[in-house]
Amino acid sequence: MREAPAGISQRGELAVLALCILLSLILIVLPGDSRILVADRVGGVLTAPYWSARNFFDDMVSLREQNNGLRRELFSLELETAAARLRRHDEQRGAGCALEQGAHGLLAPCRVTTRLRGRFATMIKITSPHPLPWRSWQPVVNRQGMIGRIRTVVGPTEAWVELMTAPDFALGVEFERTGLLGVLQPRGDRFEIGMVGRDEDVRRGDLVVTSGITELRDDPAGEQAGLDAPRGIPVGRVRSVHVPNDEVFKEISLEPAAVCDRNETVFVILSAPDEGATAARRP
Amino acid sequence: MRDFLRINVFWFLIAFVGGVLAAPLLEIHGVAPDFPVISLVVLALAAGSYPATIGGFLLGLVMDLSIPTLLGVQALIDSCLGYGLGRLRTRLAYGMPLVEATVVIMAVLAHDLVFLLVRNATGGEPFLWLFLTHSVPTALYSGLVAVPVLRLAVWLGLLYRED
Numbered sequence: 052m053r054e055a056p057a058g059i060s061q062r063g064e065l066a067v068l069a070l071c072i073l074l075s076l077i078l079i080v081l082p083g084d085s086r087i088l089v090a091d092r093v094g095g096v097l098t099a100p101y102w103s104a105r106n107f108f109d110d111m112v113s114l115r116e117q118n119n120g121l122r123r124e125l126f127s128l129e130l131e132t133a134a135a136r137l138r139r140h141d142e143q144r145g146a147g148c149a150l151e152q153g154a155h156g157l158l159a160p161c162r163v164t165t166r167l168r169g170r171f172a173t174m175i176k177i178t179s180p181h182p183l184p185w186r187s188w189q190p191v192v193n194r195q196g197m198i199g200r201i202r203t204v205v206g207p208t209e210a211w212v213e214l215m216t217a218p219d220f221a222l223g224v225e226f227e228r229t230g231l232l233g234v235l236q237p238r239g240d241r242f243e244i245g246m247v248g249r250d251e252d253v254r255r256g257d258l259v260v261t262s263g264i265t266e267l268r269d270d271p272a273g274e275q276a277g278l279d280a281p282r283g284i285p286v287g288r289v290r291s292v293h294v295p296n297d298e299v300f301k302e303i304s305l306e307p308a309a310v311c312d313r314n315e316t317v318f319v320i321l322s323a324p325d326e327g328a329t330a331a332r333r334p
Numbered sequence: 335m336r337d338f339l340r341i342n343v344f345w346f347l348i349a350f351v352g353g354v355l356a357a358p359l360l361e362i363h364g365v366a367p368d369f370p371v372i373s374l375v376v377l378a379l380a381a382g383s384y385p386a387t388i389g390g391f392l393l394g395l396v397m398d399l400s401i402p403t404l405l406g407v408q409a410l411i412d413s414c415l416g417y418g419l420g421r422l423r424t425r426l427a428y429g430m431p432l433v434e435a436t437v438v439i440m441a442v443l444a445h446d447l448v449f450l451l452v453r454n455a456t457g458g459e460p461f462l463w464l465f466l467t468h469s470v471p472t473a474l475y476s477g478l479v480a481v482p483v484l485r486l487a488v489w490l491g492l493l494y495r496e497d
Binding site for chain 2: 063072074075076083087089091093098105
């Protein structure tokens with residue numbers, strides 16, 4: 052067995068013990084307030100760095116949570132404002148587009164954890180802090196506007212999102228100023244809005260929002276599904292309008308409203324007030 | 335010198351990283367292993383009375399900082415505990431997990447016994463109830479967790495064996 056380190060006799064060990072006991076007793080017999088003050092000073096040396104670091108990281112985590120909540124509230128208000136503006140426009144025009152005011156659903160904040168930078172990257176991975184009852188086709192938005200839709204659910208807290216730049220993406224849109232309807236589709240590196248008649252009133256800079264019309268497609272399970280985006284979410288602004296002589300529809304190019312980057316907060320719009328309500332609203 | 339550093343880094347990691355990160359993860363119904371005491375046992379068995387006395391004092395002092403009204407109590411307890419464990423080191427049957435676990439269990443119980451008695455004397459808290467419902471499960475859990483920790487220390491060559 053290894054004995055005491057060289058140079059430390061049993062008497063030396065006892066002396067160290069006596070010193071420690073003495074120091075402890077001095078601390079114990081200090082008056083109440085002095086004891087707390089001494090603890091505070093000693094803590095400032097021994098444990099303050101640790102607590103500073105820990106509080107910093109705790110703050111980071113809680114700030115992200117609070118930020119998500121605030122962004123969600125803000126975006127909800129913006130959506131309500133947009134919906135109210137649409138209704139007012141409908142009333143001013145004297146005729147709406149005969150669509151239901153889509154329910155905004157529940158906004159579940161998520162973080163973009165993977166965003167490939169490749170030219171052909173059309174997907175991002177998002178992570179939710181809480182398990183969500185998400186499914187394919189649910190719309191994904193950020194504060195600027197529409198981003199894409201849930202493509203593949205990896206797990207209760209992770210999913211891959213197909214961006215609007217994906218080749219087979221299609222979205223029913225509406226010109227906010229006039230109430231005209233159209234279909235947005237990507238064309239290479241730009242977006243085009245089709246199905247708008249050549250005589251319709253479309254101007255450069257017009258705001259384009261989602262129309263709430265769902266394009267149904269056959270999914271691999273053999274069922275029909277589509278992007279269930281509520282009406283009124285900003286999609287972009289008209290960049291250019293052309294009217295070819297031999298076409299019945301306008302050629303409308305769109306500047307998308309939303310871009311997303313890594314570590315950004317995005318929102319999945321959960322469709323119904325089901326179990327997702329609790330999860331989405333949980334702080 | 336190298337052994338001195340390794341031992342100190344190891345017990346420091348067990349005490350603080352274990353206490354801060356591992357203990358909350360291992361907590362069962364409010365009972366978590368007492369990593370500071372486990373680390374003190376490791377230090378005492380690895381380095382002897384002299385370092386364990388000082389280590390125990392510092393460890394107890396840091397723990398006291400969270401209860402300033404009892405400043406010095408755990409420093410006193412852990413100093414004595416470190417000294418006693420260091421002295422015990424030469425009398426233990428090494429390499430037997432049951433023995434090492436028993437040492438940890440006894441150390442946790444001794445620490446809590448004195449601490450709760452002092453706290454009972456100053457604050458009038460129910461000593462026996464706390465000791466039975468908190469200290470005993472903590473001691474058993476700590477003994478269980480200490481076995482792999484001490485095996486790791488042996489594997490790292492921190493606990494010296496000559497037989």
